[in-house]
């Protein structure tokens with residue numbers, strides 16, 4: 001039998017999905033599992049958005065439609081970015097994709113040549129390095145370290161630039177750390193990008209899930225308009241994970257390449273979901289703000305409670321809905337700790353190495369679950385923490 005393409009041996013899966021698979025297996029055996037592994041809001045899309053989607057199906061909006069997306073949705077996204085991020089982008093610069101991950105995939109496919117170096121945050125979304133490798137690029141991590149409050153260090157980034165560096169990925173608020181890059185850090189990253197003529201992929205999927213302050217997009221810094229691609233979508237901010245709807249905002253000279261990739265892959269995104277999304281962006285019921293207010297309450301309690309678990313240490317995230325916990329004081333490694341939490345306490349969380357080498361001492365918990373569920377998770381973890389308290393005594 002002929003082998004698979006070599007790229008298949010360099011790409012990797014996602015830690016969240018493998019923990020989820022094991023958690024589901026345990027559930028099938030009758031165990032009660034609290035799922036804190038997936039990055040999925042426990043909310044559903046706002047009623048007017050779902051109603052608009054249903055109406056679109058009833059009206060027969062279920063045909064092939066424009067490659068870059070329904071014009072009204074592209075315009076609605078441009079208007080939304082003006083209203084929420086103070087950005088001045090045209091509808092022509094928006095390309096609709098079936099999810100943010102595909103948006104990222106297409107952007108990297110359009111831009112990465114053999115040996116091109118791609119700087120990305122570590123810990124970070126696993127797709128950054130895996131997709132880069134899949135397109136024969138070279139992923140180059142820059143560290144988000146606890147002692148720097150998980151902010152990127154622009155000096156480190158500058159020191160990693162070589163003549164082959166082409167792309168720099170930013171993710172603010174970030175998965176898994178919840179870091180919101182400071183204005184100063186973003187300004188310096190923008191200066192580096194301009195100086196070295198880099199393209200910036202700014203993954204802004206959590207831009208609306210902020211616990212204070214105004215969102216600052218990488219696109220808004222001097223010299224960034226011509227070199228920044230925003231990756232964003234509806235999964236998190238509008239609780240539409242299963243709708244599979246995202247978008248890229250790209251400089252106009254890159255848009256035809258993205259359209260070419262759409263033509264050669266998914267042709268167009270389902271028309272009716274796009275009509276639902278137009279209504280979603282209007283957010284006439286204030287659903288996003290309500291959801292974020294609820295996440296803010298959970299964040300406060302959950303982070304406090306996590307810090308009471310022996311050996312756990314967690315800074316409050318400034319955005320997104322993940323708690324990123326340093327577990328080195330438990331004396332266990334993150335894989336063993338997650339195994340104990342899942343198998344013995346029925347709490348699913350992800351060992352930090354799934355997000356890069358700088359995550360090895362950490363565990364990621366999603367707090368997109370109800371306050372009572374989070375409380376129950378903490379009680380269960382406290383009960384099994386005896387396992388690592390004992391081993392800490394023995395050390």
Ligand code: PLP
Pocket residue numbers: 039098099100101102125171174175203205233234235241245246
């Ligand atoms: N980028 C980041 C940082 C994410 O955390 C995720 C999903 O968890 C994605 C992209 C992919 O989003 P989507 O579900 O819209 O494909």
